[in-house]
Amino acid sequence: MDTQIMAASALSGANIVFLAALTAVWIRNYRTFRTSLVLGLLAFAVVMLVENAVALYFFFTMQSLYSGDPHVQQAVLVLRGLQLVALAFLTYVTVR
Numbered sequence: 001m002d003t004q005i006m007a008a009s010a011l012s013g014a015n016i017v018f019l020a021a022l023t024a025v026w027i028r029n030y031r032t033f034r035t036s037l038v039l040g041l042l043a044f045a046v047v048m049l050v051e052n053a054v055a056l057y058f059f060f061t062m063q064s065l066y067s068g069d070p071h072v073q074q075a076v077l078v079l080r081g082l083q084l085v086a087l088a089f090l091t092y093v094t095v096r
Contacts, residue, residue, distance in 0.1 A: 019087065022045045030042055
């Protein structure tokens with residue numbers, strides 16, 4: 001597996017950790033407040049969690065999908081990195 005895809009896999013794993021924490025907090029908040037905003041945040045976290053889990057699955061099982069073009073690998077890595085930064089900020093302000 002190429003270095004960039006390995007790094008993207010690691011970033012997806014980190015994203016899953018952040019999303020699991022956000023999901024736990026938003027489930028607790030939804031049980032307390034029962035607002036549509038919190039339900040929307042919870043739905044967002046679950047969808048993103050599934051997306052990252054599927055991406056991680058594809059990174060390990062469909063290596064040929066990303067191995068053809070180094071520009072695609074770099075783009076995947078950058079997008080996973082940006083997602084990690086966004087989720088880190090969101091997790092920080094949510095848990096705080």
